[in-house]
Amino acid sequence: MTQISLPQQSQAKQAVLDTMKAARDHDVKWREGRVFSLVFNAGDEVSDMLKEAYNLYFSENGLNPTAFPSLKKFETEVVSMVASLLNGDDDVVGNMTTGGTESLLMAVKTARNYARAAKPQIKTPEVILPMTAHPAFEKAAEYFDVKMVHVPVREDYRANVAAMEAAITPNTIMLVGSAPSYPQGVVDPIRDLAQVAVKHNLLLHVDACVGGMMLPFVRKLGFTIPDFDFAIPGVTSISCDLHKYGYAAKGASVILYRNSALRRHMFFSYINWAGGVYVSPTMTGTRPGGPIAAAWAIMNFLGEEGYLKLADVVMRTARKIREGIASMTDARVLSNPDMSVLAIASDKWDVYQIGDELTARGWHLDRQQFPPSLHMTIVPAHALVADQFLIDLKESIAAVKRPSVRKVTNKVVVSTANGLMKMLPDKWASRLTAKSSSLLGASGEGLPQRSAAMYGLIGTLPNRGDLNELVIDLLDQLTQMPKSDASAGRKSSG
Numbered sequence: 001m002t003q004i005s006l007p008q009q010s011q012a013k014q015a016v017l018d019t020m021k022a023a024r025d026h027d028v029k030w031r032e033g034r035v036f037s038l039v040f041n042a043g044d045e046v047s048d049m050l051k052e053a054y055n056l057y058f059s060e061n062g063l064n065p066t067a068f069p070s071l072k073k074f075e076t077e078v079v080s081m082v083a084s085l086l087n088g089d090d091d092v093v094g095n096m097t098t099g100g101t102e103s104l105l106m107a108v109k110t111a112r113n114y115a116r117a118a119k120p121q122i123k124t125p126e127v128i129l130p131m132t133a134h135p136a137f138e139k140a141a142e143y144f145d146v147k148m149v150h151v152p153v154r155e156d157y158r159a160n161v162a163a164m165e166a167a168i169t170p171n172t173i174m175l176v177g178s179a180p181s182y183p184q185g186v187v188d189p190i191r192d193l194a195q196v197a198v199k200h201n202l203l204l205h206v207d208a209c210v211g212g213m214m215l216p217f218v219r220k221l222g223f224t225i226p227d228f229d230f231a232i233p234g235v236t237s238i239s240c241d242l243h244k245y246g247y248a249a250k251g252a253s254v255i256l257y258r259n260s261a262l263r264r265h266m267f268f269s270y271i272n273w274a275g276g277v278y279v280s281p282t283m284t285g286t287r288p289g290g291p292i293a294a295a296w297a298i299m300n301f302l303g304e305e306g307y308l309k310l311a312d313v314v315m316r317t318a319r320k321i322r323e324g325i326a327s328m329t330d331a332r333v334l335s336n337p338d339m340s341v342l343a344i345a346s347d348k349w350d351v352y353q354i355g356d357e358l359t360a361r362g363w364h365l366d367r368q369q370f371p372p373s374l375h376m377t378i379v380p381a382h383a384l385v386a387d388q389f390l391i392d393l394k395e396s397i398a399a400v401k402r403p404s405v406r407k408v409t410n411k412v413v414v415s416t417a418n419g420l421m422k423m424l425p426d427k428w429a430s431r432l433t434a435k436s437s438s439l440l441g442a443s444g445e446g447l448p449q450r451s452a453a454m455y456g457l458i459g460t461l462p463n464r465g466d467l468n469e470l471v472i473d474l475l476d477q478l479t480q481m482p483k484s485d486a487s488a489g490r491k492s493s494g
């Protein structure tokens, strides 16, 4: 076995494309509205527009704004449109990034550097955030050596402001709230957080990655949306993804700051390079023109009118799904989500098993923890499948309630679970299998055969340190180089 080598001869364009098309066979069926995360599909008209705009700027590089004034125009106009949607005044400034994670990385790096200048006595900066905040904050903590202090949320899954205030120390530099949080879709009490931030002279970042391009339109449609943006004086930065409810091409988000004095701490410059003076606003060097151009295009194409129409479709679908779930006694939506992101839980049954049954029926819902739940981000593509989803959810619950469910009833589920087992490093797989057999009562069928067992198990591992190692091993395993048999030439192994 060796690494895969570059094919010796050129291949026909059609052959290459055919291979790629076939490779999609086992991907989640997002076009049919079967997945409730990852893809924000607003229909063919929107994606055609995106592709054309993206292709127009396929080769341009946003790294140097003086070389491509076109991209500079698009970026500044996109940022300005987002700032105005989020009630920013003339002082608000920002930049485009490649996604929510990069926007949050930048918010934390900026806060750290701002604190270095404004509060030099702080040697180990801390950021206080609700435990529902996105993991990108933790990533930023690891990258930039800032400590994240996670605070439990209230019973309604919104940030517990009193507890967050109590967590403030002389090292605190910033507070964080989400609008809304990804796991349960609720907007944190940003106004109260802002009061605390102002009182203690702290920065306040609002993570509106998923909500920034949705909440303003939902509010315009007449729904009650709590204040969350620059309308609140204590808010100092906001992240807002365009590649979510902005329906832009992937690789597009915005990071906004209250004023340019704060934003300066985001910028990087190096003046001693042999290649010349180098400045860069965000994490990346080369910045593809496509996502910037496509974001500008879609915002102008849709306009407020288009976004309102899409938000209306999404909110109607979300309402239908919520009402459908409310009518089922064995499942419920956690808390009272503010828009179209929600979590399904069950007080009586194993919700991961319900998720497996949904998987068997062709749906893809991410599994969440604390508490166990299934994630739904509702997008326009779900309007046509909401009724079928509710029927399948009902059937899935009924299936889980049947006493025979612990036996393996469905080939798809078995192969899913076995696939998962295959991805696990050997020592972990055997450890988990041993553990789950004792947990579920050995049925003599070679447990675990259902992924519910896996997830349930992961939730109950006594030592979460083990789990950390396990998922890192898993990622390592998943991104192993595909090996090919040298004698067989170039061939990807399955």
Ligand SMILES: *Cc1c(COP(=O)(O)O)cnc(C)c1O
Pocket (backbone or CB within 6 Å): 098, 099, 100, 101, 102, 104, 134, 136, 178, 180, 181, 182, 207, 208, 209, 210, 241, 253
């Ligand atoms: C999606 C999301 C992020 C991260 O965005 P990416 O584009 O996936 O990097 C951060 N915060 C929230 C609330 C999100 O929903």
